[in-house]
Amino acid sequence: MTQVIRKAAELRDKVAAWKRSGMLVGVVPTMGALHDGHLSLARAARKQSDRVIVTVFVNPMQFNNTSDLDKYPRDEAQDLALLEAEGVDVLFAPGVDEVYPDGFATTVSVAGITEPLEGAFRPGHFDGVATVCSKLFGMTQAGRAFFGEKDWQQLQVVQQLTRDLNMPIRIIGCPTIREEDGLAMSSRNVRLTAEERELAPRLHTVMQEAAGKIRDGVPVEGALNDAKTELKDAGFGALDYLELRTVDGLKPATDLSQPARMLAAIWLGDVRLIDNIAV
Numbered sequence: 001m002t003q004v005i006r007k008a009a010e011l012r013d014k015v016a017a018w019k020r021s022g023m024l025v026g027v028v029p030t031m032g033a034l035h036d037g038h039l040s041l042a043r044a045a046r047k048q049s050d051r052v053i054v055t056v057f058v059n060p061m062q063f064n065n066t067s068d069l070d071k072y073p074r075d076e077a078q079d080l081a082l083l084e085a086e087g088v089d090v091l092f093a094p095g096v097d098e099v100y101p102d103g104f105a106t107t108v109s110v111a112g113i114t115e116p117l118e119g120a121f122r123p124g125h126f127d128g129v130a131t132v133c134s135k136l137f138g139m140t141q142a143g144r145a146f147f148g149e150k151d152w153q154q155l156q157v158v159q160q161l162t163r164d165l166n167m168p169i170r171i172i173g174c175p176t177i178r179e180e181d182g183l184a185m186s187s188r189n190v191r192l193t194a195e196e197r198e199l200a201p202r203l204h205t206v207m208q209e210a211a212g213k214i215r216d217g218v219p220v221e222g223a224l225n226d227a228k229t230e231l232k233d234a235g236f237g238a239l240d241y242l243e244l245r246t247v248d249g250l251k252p253a254t255d256l257s258q259p260a261r262m263l264a265a266i267w268l269g270d271v272r273l274i275d276n277i278a279v
């Protein structure tokens, strides 16, 4: 049975009892509307910890766009059923007032790696992420937290945050889970129209083609420019970014002298898709 807990105090008592008996607690922070990407994190947590907490909290602080927040899909009954099937111990689903009570006044802000890419296009987003993760780590007292590579920059930010603040938690990155046609799973994908859904996997294909060209020695800028043209011609909307960055520090990469990651964010109708791949 997966127990649903909404209050931090109740969660604390539960976790304290687990820890007294020497158990390692794993947490998977999510915003719900769970899909196989989230469940893969729950499975990793199950394997690498004794007790698993999945948190579901649509964090208003990390949305820079109120319509995106309003339209964010929510289905707690289905989430609970999926977590039951994975043998998750606790679904922690606090209300907004539980996380941000009256008088809440602290923002956690990571500098540097939060500035480009998502940080440039979603002002305040990573402050929201860093703040809520700090809170969730404090509330769950977990020893391990599982994050998806789907949000590559976020994973780097959380790693930096826990390192910088000496948080007693290990951050574990897990691979991106994709639909059969290559589209990275995302809760927002349900908002795509049938036509958009058909086009969406082109993003991954085009990125893979560009990565292949770069590996074959085509100059990075040329390969990325070709990919941008292809995406535009295919019918995508505005491109926020398509870039090659170093794995270490997310600095712009002009060649493959260091391990690199290709990252993209692009609009399709009113849905913003993000993806990233190793190059």
Ligand code: AMP
Pocket (backbone or CB within 6 Å): 029, 030, 031, 032, 036, 037, 038, 040, 041, 146, 147, 148, 149, 150, 151, 174, 175, 176, 177, 178, 184, 185, 186, 187
């Ligand atoms: P979200 O609910 O979108 O905030 O995501 C919660 C966690 O699930 C984050 O660590 C995401 O990176 C991860 N996640 C989301 N989609 C995927 C996916 N397709 N594959 C792997 N992890 C994912």
